Amino acid sequence: MRLSQIPIFTLREDPSDAEIPSHKLLVRAGYIQKLASGIYVYGPLMWRVLKKVSTIVREELDREGANEMLMPILQPREIWDESGRWNRYIADGILFHLGDSKQAELCLGPTHEEVITTYVKRICNSYKQLPFNLYQIQDKFRDEIRPRFGLMRGREFIMKDAYSFDADDAGLDRSYDAMNRAYHKIFERCGLEFSAVDADAGAIGGSGSQEFMVIADKGEDAILICDRGNYAANVEKADSRITPSPDGGAAQPLRKESTPDIRTVEQLEGFFKMPAARMAKTVLYEAVFPDHVETVAVMMRGDLEINEVKLVNAVDGLAVRLADEATVKRVTGAEVGFAGPIGLKEEVRVFADLSLQGMTNLLTGCCETDFHCLDVNPGRDFPMPEFRDLRRARSGEGCPRCDGSLIEKRGIEVGHIFKLGTKYSVPMEATFLDQNGKRKPLVMGCYGIGISRTAQSAVEQNYDENGIIWPRPIAPFEVVVAVLDPKKSDQVEVGTRLYEQLRAAGVDACLDDRAMSPGVKFKDLDLLGFPLRVVVGRRASEGIVEFSERRKSEEKSEIAVDTVLARVSS
RNA sequence: CGGGGCGUAGCGCAGCCUGGUAGCGCACCUCGUUCGGGACGAGGGAGUCGGAGGUUCAAAUCCUCUCGCCCCGACCA
Numbered sequence: 001m002r003l004s005q006i007p008i009f010t011l012r013e014d015p016s017d018a019e020i021p022s023h024k025l026l027v028r029a030g031y032i033q034k035l036a037s038g039i040y041v042y043g044p045l046m047w048r049v050l051k052k053v054s055t056i057v058r059e060e061l062d063r064e065g066a067n068e069m070l071m072p073i074l075q076p077r078e079i080w081d082e083s084g085r086w087n088r089y090i091a092d093g094i095l096f097h098l099g100d101s102k103q104a105e106l107c108l109g110p111t112h113e114e115v116i117t118t119y120v121k122r123i124c125n126s127y128k129q130l131p132f133n134l135y136q137i138q139d140k141f142r143d144e145i146r147p148r149f150g151l152m153r154g155r156e157f158i159m160k161d162a163y164s165f166d167a168d169d170a171g172l173d174r175s176y177d178a179m180n181r182a183y184h185k186i187f188e189r190c191g192l193e194f195s196a197v198d199a200d201a202g203a204i205g206g207s208g209s210q211e212f213m214v215i216a217d218k219g220e221d222a223i224l225i226c227d228r229g230n231y232a233a234n235v236e237k238a239d240s241r242i243t244p245s246p247d248g249g250a251a252q253p254l255r256k257e258s259t260p261d262i263r264t265v266e267q268l269e270g271f272f273k274m275p276a277a278r279m280a281k282t283v284l285y286e287a288v289f290p291d292h293v294e295t296v297a298v299m300m301r302g303d304l305e306i307n308e309v310k311l312v313n314a315v316d317g318l319a320v321r322l323a324d325e326a327t328v329k330r331v332t333g334a335e336v337g338f339a340g341p342i343g344l345k346e347e348v349r350v351f352a353d354l355s356l357q358g359m360t361n362l363l364t365g366c367c368e369t370d371f372h373c374l375d376v377n378p379g380r381d382f383p384m385p386e387f388r389d390l391r392r393a394r395s396g397e398g399c400p401r402c403d404g405s406l407i408e409k410r411g412i413e414v415g416h417i418f419k420l421g422t423k424y425s426v427p428m429e430a431t432f433l434d435q436n437g438k439r440k441p442l443v444m445g446c447y448g449i450g451i452s453r454t455a456q457s458a459v460e461q462n463y464d465e466n467g468i469i470w471p472r473p474i475a476p477f478e479v480v481v482a483v484l485d486p487k488k489s490d491q492v493e494v495g496t497r498l499y500e501q502l503r504a505a506g507v508d509a510c511l512d513d514r515a516m517s518p519g520v521k522f523k524d525l526d527l528l529g530f531p532l533r534v535v536v537g538r539r540a541s542e543g544i545v546e547f548s549e550r551r552k553s554e555e556k557s558e559i560a561v562d563t564v565l566a567r568v569s570s
Numbered sequence: 571c572g573g574g575g576c577g578u579a580g581c582g583c584a585g586c587c588u589g590g591u592a593g594c595g596c597a598c599c600u601c602g603u604u605c606g607g608g609a610c611g612a613g614g615g616a617g618u619c620g621g622a623g624g625u626u627c628a629a630a631u632c633c634u635c636u637c638g639c640c641c642c643g644a645c646c647a
Binding site: 009011012013014015016017018019028034036037089092093094110111113140142144145146148153161201220319321416418446448466484485516517518519520521522523524526535537538546 | 571576580581582583595596597604605606607608609638639640641643644645646647
């Protein structure tokens with residue numbers, strides 16, 4: 001392709017509405033253009049990148065025996081009622097939905113579990129057809145509460161979604177492992193630094209899940225990685241080894257002490273000269289369920305933090321939020337800052353983190369303004385709480401699997417794999433007959449990759465002050481042959497011949513035959529980010545051109561034109 | 571949804587407080603010079619100042635409503 005034939009339009013200044021480097025660069029270099037919040041046009045060069053990512057995805061999924069297909073974007077409400085997700089998605093406000101001329105309700109697909117399950121239930125009746133895996137690459141629509149960062153969190157975006165169907169859990173494990181393998185290869189081939197981490201399955205549900213995170217400082221997710229490589233997890237899910245709290249000794253009689261205006265753990269540490277690890281703080285939450293809202297109390301060791309995702313799972317609700325002041329006062333009968341397990345209204349369910357299990361003689365609040373209790377013992381002074389893992393693991397704590405310690409990094413979630421089990425097949429009655437003629441629900445897995453997000457994450461990980469540095473496997477072109485002065489026939493001839501030679505050898509090259517001053521051309525090509533550059537300039541007539549890698553702009557070498565192919569292929 | 575900010579030429583911005591001929595830089599077009607790291611000169615085109623209503627002799631500017639976009643938070647398969 002000749003760049004003169006592509007309407008390339010680059011900007012000299014950063015767009016005012018972009019925040020992170022990859023977003024600024026993709027807009028500045030003209031790869032994407034915003035049409036509305038979270039909705040982007042992919043220009044010709046961006047589309048080349050997206051096609052390359054898609055091709056890698058297809059090749060690796062096909063290698064594992066998955067089958068590409070295509071499902072409708074427009075989906076009827078009925079199937080979403082069958083799975084029970086219509087109201088949930090409407091309530092969350094992320095579903096684009098509409099009515100047709102006959103008043104039937106439809107939505108633009110945010111995901112395709114319902115469609116695939118409906119499709120498969122009609123075509124699959126027997127265990128003999130199992131297992132199989134179906135996937136598509138298609139635009140998805142989610143009315144994100146806050147679209148952000150260009151393609152990172154768009155309202156329309158390109159996604160690969162795959163669904164596996166097995167007869168039993170062992171089969172699902174194999175299908176899941178196959179996708180796990182494929183995902184590792186896909187992101188390696190894309191040239192990305194990534195980490196596969198244990199993840200919370202969230203609203204999609206299911207028994208196991210991993211996220212594939214591209215490591216980047218501006219990533220939206222925090223992840224914890226073992227420094228010896230034995231564990232990696234999203235903080236939403238992560239576990240860790242923590243230092244045990246000092247032994248509280250044999251149970252002592254309960255004492256109540258006046259603590260005027262002492263409300264926080266830090267203040268209590270000073271007041272009682274007692275380490276936070278010997279205290280239990282009590283935090284009140286409102287847990288949201290489909291049909292009601294309930295106040296729950298969470299007890300956590302004083303020096304540790306609550307993980308709200310774990311809490312949502314523990315209460316089996318839709319969401320949790322910190323209780324407001326009025327609620328705190330109502331259920332504790334005290335000012336904010338004095339909540340405790342003693343004296344709470346009876347209807348409040350009390351959860352306690354595992355770190356408190358077996359601890360004695362705790363310092364806690366007791367639902368009385370300006371008082372705290374010492375030597376509190378669970379089961380004696382208040383009903384035994386429900387012990388659960390509710391703790392947010394933190395950087396510096398021990399790896400749960402080895403003696404290493406955890407390091408916190410930030411990541412961009414580019415892929416997510418789930419073991420769904422029968423979450424959709426049971427309510428939607430997607431069943432098959434097993435060897436004994438017995439009807440069983442299909443055991444499903446689902447596997448997503450954000451294609452457009454992956455492309456942007458590559459930029460977030462590969463840029464410098466001059467612009468983008470595409471990883472070679474997904475660059476819009478691997479090599480640019482830049483004719484410095486298209487008015488000089490020797491340069492045009494040498495450049496064109498070289499370009500054609502590279503193309504003939506299967507190298508994805510483009511020819512920059514645009515007429516612009518050398519300085520402008522160099523800056524423009526740096527911004528666009530082609531990984532390899534061959535400049536055909538003043539020594540063209542001698543058969544000498546300049547070769548350089550975008551990543552190492554300083555290292556330029558003058559080489560004979562007939563050695564370029566070898567250099568590019570090495 | 572709560573808090574904050576911004577809508578003026580394709581892009582980035584000034585002008586608004588204190589009402590009175592709509593500006594700057596980049597980009598774009600023409601001509602000339604220049605041209606291996608975002609050149610220079612001369613000339614030129616391009617804006618219903620987001621929209622509606624109001625106040626006023628007069629509104630980009632003041633008032634009301636509305637739409638859009640961005641940031642923080644909440645939220646987020």
